[in-house]
Amino acid sequence: MKTERPDQYRILHEAALREYLAALPELATPLGGEPTSWTITEVGDGNLNLVFIVKGARGGVAVKQALPYVRLVGESWPLPLSRAHYEYLALAKQAQFAPGLVPALLHHNAALALNVMELLEPHLIMRKGLIAGIQYPRFVQDITTFMARTLFFTSDLAVSAAAKKEGVAAFAGNHALCKITEDLIFTDPYRVAEQNRWTQPWLDATAAAFREDLDLHVAISRLKLKFLNAPEALIHGDLHTGSIMVTDGATVVIDPEFAFYGPMGFDIGAVIANLLMAYLASAGHERIPAERQVFEAWVLETVENVWSEFARKFLALWRTQAGGDAYPRTLFEGEAGAARLEVERQAYMARLFQDTVGFSAAKIIRRILGLAHNIDFELIEDPKRRAICEARSLKLARVMMVEASSFPTIGAVTKAAREARDWQPDP
Amino acid sequence: MKTERPDQYRILHEAALREYLAALPELATPLGGEPTSWTITEVGDGNLNLVFIVKGARGGVAVKQALPYVRLVGESWPLPLSRAHYEYLALAKQAQFAPGLVPALLHHNAALALNVMELLEPHLIMRKGLIAGIQYPRFVQDITTFMARTLFFTSDLAVSAAAKKEGVAAFAGNHALCKITEDLIFTDPYRVAEQNRWTQPWLDATAAAFREDLDLHVAISRLKLKFLNAPEALIHGDLHTGSIMVTDGATVVIDPEFAFYGPMGFDIGAVIANLLMAYLASAGHERIPAERQVFEAWVLETVENVWSEFARKFLALWRTQAGGDAYPRTLFEGEAGAARLEVERQAYMARLFQDTVGFSAAKIIRRILGLAHNIDFELIEDPKRRAICEARSLKLARVMMVEASSFPTIGAVTKAAREARDWQPDP
Numbered sequence: 053m054k055t056e057r058p059d060q061y062r063i064l065h066e067a068a069l070r071e072y073l074a075a076l077p078e079l080a081t082p083l084g085g086e087p088t089s090w091t092i093t094e095v096g097d098g099n100l101n102l103v104f105i106v107k108g109a110r111g112g113v114a115v116k117q118a119l120p121y122v123r124l125v126g127e128s129w130p131l132p133l134s135r136a137h138y139e140y141l142a143l144a145k146q147a148q149f150a151p152g153l154v155p156a157l158l159h160h161n162a163a164l165a166l167n168v169m170e171l172l173e174p175h176l177i178m179r180k181g182l183i184a185g186i187q188y189p190r191f192v193q194d195i196t197t198f199m200a201r202t203l204f205f206t207s208d209l210a211v212s213a214a215a216k217k218e219g220v221a222a223f224a225g226n227h228a229l230c231k232i233t234e235d236l237i238f239t240d241p242y243r244v245a246e247q248n249r250w251t252q253p254w255l256d257a258t259a260a261a262f263r264e265d266l267d268l269h270v271a272i273s274r275l276k277l278k279f280l281n282a283p284e285a286l287i288h289g290d291l292h293t294g295s296i297m298v299t300d301g302a303t304v305v306i307d308p309e310f311a312f313y314g315p316m317g318f319d320i321g322a323v324i325a326n327l328l329m330a331y332l333a334s335a336g337h338e339r340i341p342a343e344r345q346v347f348e349a350w351v352l353e354t355v356e357n358v359w360s361e362f363a364r365k366f367l368a369l370w371r372t373q374a375g376g377d378a379y380p381r382t383l384f385e386g387e388a389g390a391a392r393l394e395v396e397r398q399a400y401m402a403r404l405f406q407d408t409v410g411f412s413a414a415k416i417i418r419r420i421l422g423l424a425h426n427i428d429f430e431l432i433e434d435p436k437r438r439a440i441c442e443a444r445s446l447k448l449a450r451v452m453m454v455e456a457s458s459f460p461t462i463g464a465v466t467k468a469a470r471e472a473r474d475w476q477p478d479p
Numbered sequence: 480m481k482t483e484r485p486d487q488y489r490i491l492h493e494a495a496l497r498e499y500l501a502a503l504p505e506l507a508t509p510l511g512g513e514p515t516s517w518t519i520t521e522v523g524d525g526n527l528n529l530v531f532i533v534k535g536a537r538g539g540v541a542v543k544q545a546l547p548y549v550r551l552v553g554e555s556w557p558l559p560l561s562r563a564h565y566e567y568l569a570l571a572k573q574a575q576f577a578p579g580l581v582p583a584l585l586h587h588n589a590a591l592a593l594n595v596m597e598l599l600e601p602h603l604i605m606r607k608g609l610i611a612g613i614q615y616p617r618f619v620q621d622i623t624t625f626m627a628r629t630l631f632f633t634s635d636l637a638v639s640a641a642a643k644k645e646g647v648a649a650f651a652g653n654h655a656l657c658k659i660t661e662d663l664i665f666t667d668p669y670r671v672a673e674q675n676r677w678t679q680p681w682l683d684a685t686a687a688a689f690r691e692d693l694d695l696h697v698a699i700s701r702l703k704l705k706f707l708n709a710p711e712a713l714i715h716g717d718l719h720t721g722s723i724m725v726t727d728g729a730t731v732v733i734d735p736e737f738a739f740y741g742p743m744g745f746d747i748g749a750v751i752a753n754l755l756m757a758y759l760a761s762a763g764h765e766r767i768p769a770e771r772q773v774f775e776a777w778v779l780e781t782v783e784n785v786w787s788e789f790a791r792k793f794l795a796l797w798r799t800q801a802g803g804d805a806y807p808r809t810l811f812e813g814e815a816g817a818a819r820l821e822v823e824r825q826a827y828m829a830r831l832f833q834d835t836v837g838f839s840a841a842k843i844i845r846r847i848l849g850l851a852h853n854i855d856f857e858l859i860e861d862p863k864r865r866a867i868c869e870a871r872s873l874k875l876a877r878v879m880m881v882e883a884s885s886f887p888t889i890g891a892v893t894k895a896a897r898e899a900r901d902w903q904p905d906p
Contacts, residue, residue, distance in 0.1 A: 208707045213661055214654040216707065224648035227641040234640055234804055243809045266819040269810040273823070277805045280635045280643065284708055377661055378704045382670045383696040392693040396700070 060163035061133060064117055066092045069104060072164075073115075079159055079168060084110025099124035099424060100131065100309070105171060112171035113158060118309075124424075131228055135309040136165035138226040142311035143167070145286055149201040153194055154305050172304055175297035182293060182330040183337060183428055185347040192357040194303030195296065195323060200365035203316045206286035208378035209370055216313075216376075220283045223312040230279075230312055233289065237414055238276035241421040242269055250421050251429075254439030254477075258446055259421050271453045275410050283313030291322040292415070293330065294426065317407025320362060324408065324462075325415035327355045328469055329428050329445055335473065336432030336441045348473075352466045359408070359462040363401050370397055406456050409465065413453035416445050440477055448472040487590035488560060491544055493519045496531060500542075506586055506595060511537025526551035526851060527558065527736070532598060539598035540585060545736075551851075558655055562736045563592035565653040569738035570594070572713055576628040580621055581732050599731055602724035609720060609757040610764060610855055612774040619784040621730030622723065622750060627792035630743045633713035635805035636797055643740075643803075647710045650739040657706075657739055660716065664845040665703035669696055674850040681866030681904075685873055686848050698880045702837050710740030718749040719842070720757065721853065744834025747789060751835065751889075752842035754782045755896055756855050756872055762900065763859030763868045775900075779893045786835070786889040790828050797824055833883050836892065840880035843872050867904055875899040 064072055073079045074087035083090060085108050096103035096116075100123050104115040118136040122129040140162075146154045159168035181188065204210055206219060240248055243263055250259050262268060288295070289310030297304045331351040334344045371394075374381065384393035419426050420442045429445075432438035448468055452459060459465050491499055500506045501514035510517055512535045523530035523543075527550050531542040545563040549556040567589075573581045586595035608615065631637055633646060667675055670690055677686045689695060715722070716737030724731045758778040761771045798821075801808065811820035846853050847869045856872075859865035875895055879886060886892050 208704060213658060213707055217651040217654045217657070220710075221648040221651035224644040224651075227644045230640060230644070239807050239810070243807075266811070266816060269816075270819065270823050273806045273810060277635060280640055280805055281711055282708060283647075283710065378707055379700045380666050380670075383666070383700060384693070389693060389696070392697065396697050 061120070061165060063102070063119065064115075064164065064166070066094075066104075069106070069115060073106060073113075073168075076159060079113060080108075082111045082158075083108030083113065096123065100135075107171070112173065114155070114169045114171050116167050116169070118165035131232075133165035134225060135229055136160075136167055137162055138223060138229070138311055139307070139309040140167055141222065142286065142288070142308035143169075145206065146198070146202050146288075146305070146308060149205040150198045150305075153198045153303060154308075169306075172297050172306075175299050175302065175304060177294055178296040178298045178303075179293040179326070179330070179427060181298060182327075182351070183333070183431055185334070185337065185344050187347060187350045188298050188300065188303070190301055191296075191298060191303055192354055192361055195305075196358060196361035196365055198303075198305055199291075199319055199323070199362050200369060203285040203287070203319065204366055204369040204373075206313070207284055207316070207376065209374050209376045211376050213377045216283075219286060220313040223286065226310075226312050229289070229310045230314075233310060234276060234279065236423050237418040238272055238279060240423065241418050242272055245423075247423040248421060249423070249425070251435050251439040251442055254436055255420070255442060255446075258443060262417070262421060262446070262450075265450070267454045268450060271410065271456075272414060275414055275453070278315050278407065279318060282315040284316045285313065286311060287314045287316065287319045288322075289314065289318070291319045292426070293323075293326040315407055315411070317404055318411045320359070320404075320408045321411030321413075322415050323358055324355055324465070325412040325419075325449075326426075326428075327351055327358065328412065328448065328465075329416060329419060329426065331355070331469055332445045332448070332473060333428035333432065333441050336429070336434075336437050352469060355466050355469070356462050359405065363405075367397055367401065402460070405460075405462070409452050409456040409459045412465075413449040413456075416449035417453070420446055443477040444472040444475055447475060447477075488547070488592060490529070490546065491542075491591065491593070493521075493531075496533070496542060500533060500540075500595075503586060506540060507535075509538045509585075510535030510540065523550065527562075534598070539600065541582070541596045541598050543594050543596070545592035558659075560592035561652060562656055563587075563594055564589055565650060565656070565738055566734070566736040567594055568649065569713065569715070569735035570596075572633065573625070573629050573715075573732070573735060576632045577625045577732075580625045580730060581735075596733075599724050599733075602726050602729065602731060604721055605723040605725045605730075606720040606753070606757070606854060608725060609754075609778070610760070610858055612761070612764065612771050614774060614777045615725050615727065615730070617728055618723075618725060618730055619781055619788055622732075623785060623788035623792055625730070625732050626718075626746055626750070626789050627796060630712040630714070630746065631793055631796040631800075633740070634711055634743070634803065636801050636803045638803050640804045643710075646713060647740040650713065653737075653739050656716070656737045657741075660737060661703060661706065663850050664841055665699055665706060667850065668845050668848040669699055672850075675848060676850070676852070677848050678856075678862050678866040678869055681863055682847070682869060682873075685870060689844070689848060689873070689877075692877075694881045695877060698837065698883075699841060702841055702880075705742050705834065706745060709742040711743045712740065713738060714741045714743065714746045715749075716741065716745070718746045719853070720750075720753040742834055742838070744831055745838045747786070747831075747835045748838030748840075749842050750785055751782055751892070752839040752846075752876075753853075753855075754778055754785065755839065755875065755892075756843060756846060756853065758782070758896055759872045759875070759900060760855035760859065760868050763856070763861075763864050779896060782893050782896070783889050786832065790832075794824055794828065829887070832887075832889070836879050836883040836886045839892075840876040840883075843876035844880070847873055870904040871899040871902055874902060874904075 070087055090106055090108045093105045095105050102117045106113050118133045120133055121127045122131050140160045143154055143157050155169040157169055208216055288308045295307045297306055331348055334348050338344055429438050429442055497514055517533055517535045520532045522532050529544045533540050545560045547560055548554045549558050567587045570581055570584050582596040584596055635643055715735045722734045758775055761775050765771055856865050856869055
């Protein structure tokens with residue numbers, strides 16, 4: 053457990069933050085000019101923290117400070133400041149394995165629960181770009197490198213059991229953030245919970261059906277058990293398109309404060325779920341029919357490539373850099389051994405794909421029936437039109453979760469997504 | 480990681496131990512009489528530690544001190560003293576959930592890596608009793624209570640995710656002991672390793688075949704991955720019949736220094752494996768044919784009852800004391816929900832049984848082809864006769880590991896054991 057130091061903690065609003073940064077040459081120098089001339093803007097549109105953009109004569113930085121409660125809800129929902137520590141730890145690990153794909157960390161203050169990072173400009177939150185129908189040609193390449201490397205190099209395929217256990221222990225204290233996921237993703241959308249909301253009245257019947265659907269409840273419970281019980285690798289833990297900043301030529305993954313050792317499929321599933329939602333929300337953003345067809349085709353192609361490129365890179369790392377305690381090389385020697393291990397690698401990836409399909413479904417359902425929604429749907433102004441997009445997503449997600457094994461390939465997922473796009477719910 | 484304090488550590492041989500105990504009223508008083516009159520006998524027949532039996536006028540204690548190396552091998556194989564700390568932690572947890580089924584802990588000294596426990600008299604190491612053909616009528620009842628309660632109450636079915644993660648972290652530093660298991664059980668028996676030994680020349684061909692058997696290598700690698708990756712509950716980690724002390728009317732589980740959060744099936748499999756070995760070694764201890772038939776029937780009945788009683792008790796706890804974050808009750812409300820959860824409980828137990836079958840096989844193979852053998856076989860003086868018993872055990876274990884799913888019930892396991900008992904290997 054991280055020791056909290058409430059005595060040293062204070063919330064840094066604009067004036068205090070300016071003073072704080074001015075006193076640190078490693079930040080004041082790159083900002084440049086007089087501290088009084090710096091512009092400081094609070095931009096936190098997330099649910100948890102304060103985020104400031106600070107710009108000086110020479111450059112800019114992003115300052116993220118954890119609050120002792122959930123920002124979205126207020127002081128009635130306390131949340132440990134230690135999440136800033138875990139974000140810092142995760143950023144450091146990710147920078148080691150996926151350099152250039154996470155923001156550079158410039159400063160960390162544990163007592164203030166504060167991290168200062170490079171300012172990403174002109175990057176846009178990917179979710180906003182997808183809503184606008186923008187394609188990102190670098191995305192597949194970058195996100196699959198990020199996932200393949202951060203997951204592989206923190207797994208038992210790459211590290212010793214001792215190092216792995218140390219890693220698991222180092223993140224074990226981040227359980228308050230895990231608990232948010234456990235409740236909001238794996239439990240609440242399937243039961244009556246005060247914080248749930250959905251597009252009423254159109255989704256009332258579906259929400260009620262999901263609360264009664266025992267096949268679904270068994271499936272989500274198995275996924276929750278895996279989330280609780282499978283420290284396969286250091287996962288980002290919140291890898292949706294709002295945690296990814298993009299330009300045409302770059303991709304940067306931010307906000308790993310939910311990081312812990314968990315199931316790999318949770319990260320991969322998050323990316324795929326958010327692309328599927330971008331795809332199924334797209335119809336809601338059309339001004340004239342079919343105007344986003346090329347974009348939508350790109351999104352589905354991206355879904356396919358995210359899995360296939362992730363799998364290709366992960367397997368390549370396993371074949372060449374397996375220094376961990378799992379699948380010891382000495383048990384698979386010679387030509388026959390190498391061939392058999394390769395068959396087992398494919399079987400391992402098939403199991404991981406099943407996890408990915410299930411977690412992906414869980415990430416979709418929570419965004420439509422749970423507390424935290426996403427603007428892919430929320431920005432569709434006509435609620436009935438929004439509800440149709442959401443209903444299609446729920447229909448797809450339900451079958452992915454309950455019948456994950458009927459999706460042996462990513463092609464089966466995109467095929468089902470295409471069918472869901474054409475489905476017209478009862479009015 | 481536990482901090483080692485080599486500056487305060489010293490090995491307590493007889494004189495120093497006498498002085499140490501005499502200075503502690505909580506031990507000197509129950510021992511009774513003059514310290515000079517106490518008898519102190521070193522009895523450690525395990526592979527790792529010093530164990531002293533101390534007897535005074537009034538009573539006795541058992542003193543266990545970790546050495547900074549593996550006792551069996553010597554200083555060339557260092558091993559952290561912290562294992563005494565983990566044994567102490569595990570004993571405390573086990574005493575909480577299975578009172579009376581572990582020795583009472585009287586004193587713990589972290590710096591000296593020393594634990595003092597009640598002296599168990601007239602208990603016998605169960606393995607020795609089984610070799611002598613003794614039946615233990617209390618065993619099933621006690622060991623299944625021990626396993627059901629220690630596993631259930633440290634699992635996600637009983638505790639919050641936060642408490643579970645704290646538990647996992649508290650034992651994460653015990654990785655050196657886990658590493659022994661990872662190497663000696665999950666790796667070495669399947670490859671050329673200097674420390675491997677087997678009954679030569681009769682098992683030469685089988686040992687060679689196991690080193691080439693890629694189906695087996697995949698199966699053991701998947702079990703190893705589960706051992707590395709599945710903190711389902713606080714497991715004893717070394718639950719063989721040499722870690723169990725028995726009388727006709729009592730059972731006490733000792734030596735939990737390998738404890739960590741791992742797969743439940745590893746503990747259950749250890750008990751079943753050691754009973755299966757007792758069964759298949761029994762023929763080697765016959766003086767006249769069939770003289771141990773009643774005992775052998777009892778052993779197989781015990782195998783069946785260990786699983787079925789464990790499952791019954793574990794399920795009963797789940798039905799009545801499920802306070803953990805897994806399988807939330809609110810997702811299974813009403814009559815239909817209760818019925819569906821019950822079906823899922825049975826499915827959970829079926830998955831756990833598959834793990835148990837596989838781990839059981841792994842525990843058998845390591846005792847015949849690996850470093851640490853057991854006296855069930857070792858005390859069969861005629862090496863050819865011993866090899867026949869071992870070959871039968873290996874034949875059974877191989878099919879249990881590679882085709883675990885062909886053993887849907889514990890009855891299928893005992894049936895295969897009976898067939899193995901009748902199998903005559905090629906001379």
